[in-house]
Amino acid sequence: MDHIPRLSEAVYVGLCLKIGSPTEVRIRRVVMDTDEVVNKPFNIMKGVKGLDIMRSGSRREGFRLITSDHDFMFWPLDHNVICDLSQISLYRIPQHTVILMECDDLPPGFTRLNLMSPSNDEEVRSSCVEINNKVYISSTLFRENHLRVIQTFNFSSSSISHGPCLTYCTGNKETDCAFCFRSYHWPALVFAWIHRCRRQRWPSEVVLSNILSSGFHVVPVGSTPESNQEWRLSFSMAEQKLVYSMNHTQFLCYGLFKIFLREVVNLNEGSPVLCSYFIKTAVFWVIQTNNSLTWTPENVLPCFWRCFKLLIFWVFIGECPNFFIPENNMFRFKVTGSMQTLLFNNLNELYCKGISSLLLSETLRPFLSQAILYRGLRVCTDEGSIITNTELDITLFEELHDYSQRVSSVSVFAALMRNIEMVVSKRLTPYQEATIQYITSEVLQNTAMLNLSVVCSDNNRNKVYYKASSVSRLLKLSCALGCASNILYQAMYFNKTCRYEKSLSYLQKALNRITKPYVMHMYKNSYHVNVDMFRRCTMGMSLGHKMRNALVTDIALYSWYIYIDELVLEQKTSNDNGINILFIPPLVTLHMLFILNHHRLGDTMTSQQSLQDLQNLLLYDDGVYAPPLVRDISWQILGICQQTCGDFQGALESYEHSLQQDPYHKIQEATLFRINTLSRRLIY
Structure with missing residues (x-):
């Protein structure tokens, strides 16, 4: 050529x-x-029986192609794979479970795993078979046991076994999970590769040292009786570092x-x-x-x-x-x-x-x-x-928008904040600073939602007062760090605690922020921005300042928190069908809260006007404020608001519209339930 x-x-x-x-x-x-x-x-703290987690695959390498799925590797922290019996002295038993690699009579790159000390992991124990008075971990049983485990979780009930991985879909994303073991002891078979790298001077000595200190993994293989005991050496961590270099x-x-x-x-x-x-x-x-x-x-x-x-x-x-x-x-x-x-x-x-x-x-x-x-x-x-620089901003905000953070307890919150503090103490690039700022905002916000659940369920007045004040402070801090649309979470909080006028004041602030002509609207799998106006109005701003003042994202309602009582059914239904987040356009959320607050204050005229505004938004919007992907939940919300205000016929029509949309959130069961309930009410 x-x-x-x-x-x-x-x-x-x-x-x-x-x-x-x-x-x-x-x-x-x-x-x-x-x-x-x-x-x-x-991850170590919340992990099932102390599992460590690593992202891998093409997304981790930096690709965002159609075929770039989400790949994860999981391994037990207290299980250590050794290559030679002499290395067993490096570990303390029974605190550590030691596994010996045996590569005799197997193709290069494959091994058997001999369990040298007892394991506290039920999936490991139930994967063991005895051969010639030795205990081995069966790769087939190991994979099948973990498949059963993750199928017990709602989000992965459709999991299937695919090679060494367990594959499931959440929404339109496919995720591969590989349960494996980690070793820091490189086998003699890899020494030639180390010498070759140094001879050819690729990768650099720094990268090579990083690879060697990180170790490798052993993943299950085989689905035939002849290979039930075989495991494969996986160098996914090393490959990721090579691609980075x-x-x-x-x-x-x-x-x-x-x-x-x-x-x-x-x-x-x-x-x-x-x-x-x-x-x-x-x-x-x-x-x-x-x-x-x-x-x-x-x-x-x-x-x-x-x-x-x-x-x-x-x-x-x-x-x-x-x-x-x-x-x-x-x-x-x-x-x-x-x-x-x-x-x-x-x-x-x-x-x-x-x-x-x-x-x-x-x-x-x-x-x-x-x-x-x-x-x-x-x-x-x-x-x-x-x-352009604006397109780079869009790339950053798209990546951040994919981030989600569950806070399940105060101890998890403390661990996350300690690590954030440790990261912040180092010298950071502007992109790292913006990422940490966004993550911190998410952690504060979700901790506030966790505390809000306690506020609504606790009968101890002193605890309720303390928790309520902490929720308010956490949401205020989150709003100061996060996106312009984060103020809506404060409005939700005041609505949830029956302070409707306070909620309305925050909704007015939110309306002023998110309807500015220069703001960037970042939704699930789409965005909208007037590039010229965004560039002119944010010129000279830091990335963090742009995020606080000019980024509007859809409102993410995680299934493990309760935000708005009227949406509990939708959250549960969506979660039962494998989707643990409801993505709601901010203007839809804003109109919903306007309607609910005015209705509870008895202001019928204003609530009806807000109801009409929400209906007009869904009927005439060209996708800027209510993207097609999230219109199932948007029409559902309109129906809920109409039903709350007494417009039962309008609510039925809105629920029917919801069923006709792309079922991204998989809330059809909730929609049908509301239709049936409302129909019986109209009949009787």
């Missing part, structure tokens, strides 16, 4: 727009990493390969043979072993073709060497016989087509064809020419 730098630069810019610019990718990683640092003690051209080349695999190579494959892990492995090998390659924007296509050529060679010889353990051929079961021949012919045909094969990708075609057709087109790869 003839190398045309201009085409590579066009692909680089197009991939920046599709996958993310350098700063966008950095923002995603900063938000996720900061969240993990803050939640580390929280890539420069942006390398990262985009990896992303280009993923897109090409999904949209071209596997397009018509029902059960694709090649997976993205093979792609990642090929990119790692090329970066490490091809020192002659220059990973710059004008060289994206040659770098991609070098990776693609290596993959074709692997298919030709039927061998894909694992990056950490080359002796582990990852093709040994998947790419063999006629399948191998057919796959090689298809890949080789695509390679021979050169650039034209990239045009088969719907994602790549627009910006590549433009560069081919217009030879005079000049492409600027400078990030400032690709993305």
